[in-house]
Amino acid sequence: MEEGVKIKWGIIGLGKIATQFADDLMQVHDAKIVAVASRNIEKAEGFAEKYNCKKAYSTYDEIFADDEVEILYIATPHSYHAALTIKALQSNKHVLCEKPIALGYKDAFQMIEAAKINNKFFMEAFWTRFNPSVQEVFYKIKNGEIGAIKYINADFAFQVKELEGNRMTDLKLGGGALLDIGVYPLFLSYLLLGIPDGVIAKANFHDSGADLQTTMILQYDNAQAVLHSSFLSSSNMKATISGTKGRINLNSPWFMAESYTLIKDNEKVKYKLPTKGKGYTYEIEECHKCIKENKIESTLWSHQNSLDLIKIVDKVKSEIGLVYPLEKI
Numbered sequence: 437m438e439e440g441v442k443i444k445w446g447i448i449g450l451g452k453i454a455t456q457f458a459d460d461l462m463q464v465h466d467a468k469i470v471a472v473a474s475r476n477i478e479k480a481e482g483f484a485e486k487y488n489c490k491k492a493y494s495t496y497d498e499i500f501a502d503d504e505v506e507i508l509y510i511a512t513p514h515s516y517h518a519a520l521t522i523k524a525l526q527s528n529k530h531v532l533c534e535k536p537i538a539l540g541y542k543d544a545f546q547m548i549e550a551a552k553i554n555n556k557f558f559m560e561a562f563w564t565r566f567n568p569s570v571q572e573v574f575y576k577i578k579n580g581e582i583g584a585i586k587y588i589n590a591d592f593a594f595q596v597k598e599l600e601g602n603r604m605t606d607l608k609l610g611g612g613a614l615l616d617i618g619v620y621p622l623f624l625s626y627l628l629l630g631i632p633d634g635v636i637a638k639a640n641f642h643d644s645g646a647d648l649q650t651t652m653i654l655q656y657d658n659a660q661a662v663l664h665s666s667f668l669s670s671s672n673m674k675a676t677i678s679g680t681k682g683r684i685n686l687n688s689p690w691f692m693a694e695s696y697t698l699i700k701d702n703e704k705v706k707y708k709l710p711t712k713g714k715g716y717t718y719e720i721e722e723c724h725k726c727i728k729e730n731k732i733e734s735t736l737w738s739h740q741n742s743l744d745l746i747k748i749v750d751k752v753k754s755e756i757g758l759v760y761p762l763e764k765i
Contacts, residue, residue, distance in 0.1 A: 441466070442466050442467060442468040443466055443467055443468070443506055443507060443723075443724050443727060444468050444470040444504055444505055444506045444507070445461060445467060445468065445469050445470065445505070445506070445507055445508070445509060446469075446470065446471040446472065446473065446499045446502065446505035446507070446508045446509070446529070447469060447471075447472045447473070447483075447508070447509045447511065448472075448473050448474075448496055448499060448508055448509070448510045448511065448512060448520060448524075449474070449510060449511040449512035449513070449516075449534075450472060450473075450474045450479050450480060450483045450511070451511060453511050453534060454483075454509070454511040455483075456714050456716065457509060457511065457716045458483075458486075458487050459713060459714065460712075460713035460714055460715070460716035460717045460720065461509075461716070461717075461720055462487065463712060463713045463717055464717055464720050464721060464724070466724060467720060467724070469487050469488075469489045470489060470490065470491060470502075470504050470505060471484075471489065471490075471491040471492075471493060471499050471502050471504065471505050472484050472487075472489055472491070472492055472493070472499070473492075473493040473494070473495065473496050473498065473499040474492075474493075474494070475494065475495070476494075477492065477494035480492035480493060480494060491504075496520060496523075500523055500524060500527040500529070501527070505529060506529065506530060506727070507529060507530035507531065507532060507557070507723060507727065508524045508529045508530070508531050508532070509532045509533075509534075509561070510524065510531060510532070510533040510534060511534045512534075513603055513606075513609035513610055513611075514534075514536060514538070514539060514609065514610025514611075514615055514616075515539060515608060515609050515610040515760065515762055517533050517534065517536075517537065517538050517539075517543070517547075517610075518538045518539070518543035518544070518546065518547055520533075521533045521547045521550070521558070522546060522547055522550045525547075525550040525551055525553075525554045525556050525558060526550060526554060528554070528556065529556065530556050530557040530558065530723070530727055531551070531556065531557070531558045531559075532558075532559055532561050532719070532720075532723050533547070533558070533559075533560055533561060534560075534561045535560050535561055535562050535619055536560070536610075536615050536619045536745075536746065536749060537560040537742045537745075537746055538746060539610050539615070539760045539762055539763055540746060540749075540750050540753070540760075540763055541743065541746050541747050541750050542763075544742060544743055544746045545743065548739045548742070548743065551732050551733070551739070552732065555732060556732060557723065557726050557727050557731060557732050557733070558732060558733065558739070559719075559722070559723060559726070559733065559734050559737060559742075560737065560742040561719055562623060562719070562737050562742075563692075563715055563716050563718065563719045564620060564623060564624075564691045564692065565623070565627070565719075565736055565737045566718035566719045566721075566722055566736065566737075567691075567692060567693060567711065567715055567718065568709040568711065568718070569686060569687075569693035569694065569695060569696045569707070569709045570627075570686065570693065572696070572707065572709065573677070573684055573686060573696050574627065574628070576684070576698075577628060577677065577679070577684070580681075581679075581681070581682070581684075581698070581700075582677070582678075582679030582680070582681050582682040582683060582684060582698075582700065583679040583680030583681030583682070584658065584659075584679055584680045585628055585629060585659050585677060585678070585679050586658065586659050586660075586678055586679060586680060587659060587660055587661070587662075587676075587677075587678040588624060588625050588628060588629065588659070588660075588661040588662075588663075588675070588676070588677050588678070589661070589662050589663075589675070589676045589678075590620070590621035590624050590625070590661070590663055590664075590675035590676070590686075590690065591621060591663065591664035591665065591666075591671045591672070591673060591675075592617040592618065592620045592621055592664075592665050592671070592673060592689075592691060593613075593617070593649070593664060593665060593666035593667075593668075593669060593670055593671035593673070594617075594666075594667070594670050594671075595667065595668060595669055595670055596667040596668075599642055599648070599667065604616055604646070604667060605642045605644045605646040605648070605667075606644065606646070607644055607645050607646050607760055607761055608760075608761055608762075610760060611644070611646040612646035612647040612648075612650075612758065613639075613646075613647050613648060613649055613650055613665040613666055613667050614639070614647050614650045614665060614749065614752060614753065614756075614758065615749070616665075616667075617665045618650050618652070618663070618664075618665030618749075618752070619745065619749060620665075620691045621652070621661075621663035621664065621665065621675075622652070622654075622663060622745060622748055622749060622752070623745060624661075624675055624686075624690075625654050625661035625663060626741075626744060626745050626748060628677060629654070629656050629659055629661065630656075630744075631744055631747070631748065632654035632655055632656055632661070632748065633655050633656055633657060634654075634655040635652060635653070635654055635655070635748065635751040635752055635755055636652070636653040636655070636755065637650060637651065637652045637653070637751075637752045637755035637756050638650070638651055638755075638756065639651075639756040639758070640668070645758075647756060647758055648666065648667050648668050649664070649665065649666035649667065649668050649669075650664070650665050650666075650752065650756060651663070651664045652664070652752055652755075654748075672688055673688045673689040673690055673691070674686065674687060674688045674690055675690035675691075681700060682698065682699055682700030682701070683698075683699050683700075684696055684697065684698050684699070685697040685699070687706075692711065692714065692715045693709075694708065694709060694710050694711055695707060695708045695709060696709075722734055722736060722737075
């Protein structure tokens, strides 16, 4: 790919996250939005106008058929991730799909196989993995800065005022605190400690069957993680990683941290790393890097990483008895 040539993006699913993503994409010098798609044409046209995009589609098939689009960002509800990703890959598009990758391991595996078969780049949009503070903390921990990790505590919780008729409690759309936000604390534990030996989880549910709050304990050989996600109340949203030589706090909100604090030898040092935009810029830049290098996956958040994480999510789902309608088919 020639220097100065912009990578042409299409966006599917034009809700709040897609808007935040598009805001950040506008800050990436070699990115351009060339097409957007929504089942609501008015929404698509309004979104396109806001971002100076010339093409707005009312069907997903139209954006799949658009030869100008090189990479698709899929930001639809969770239950559509697998089918749309596979169709996009089969349509010769690279894909960045919002987290969670899918409702479960089976779908995630098929998505990754489609990327391999069609030789196209595919990544789960776990933007936190590319956050500067998370990157630096990961590097310091791997280099023994706080010794061996013994304990991780992380939560992601906020109060949803209207639970009725909300996407977040609609099982058909993959609703529930676990898939929406619980994947973040699980991600942190997996990133730092790997796949747990055991998982204990308990949840409180909405009448729809979606989990409203889920608390998880991950058991490792020499460590534990206590994790929480909830739509019922807010939390500090600070992550603490405790080791034998000290501890690190990813400061609130930790999943998009702009600073972290190292506590060691009775000293407390705060490191500030402000993000560019909201923080989606870093995963966008990673997509561009991989595409330019003809890679079908990132080494920072690989296909195997996504499969490992969704396997842990499946264990939690099994523990709390959560099954989505599409998984019964």
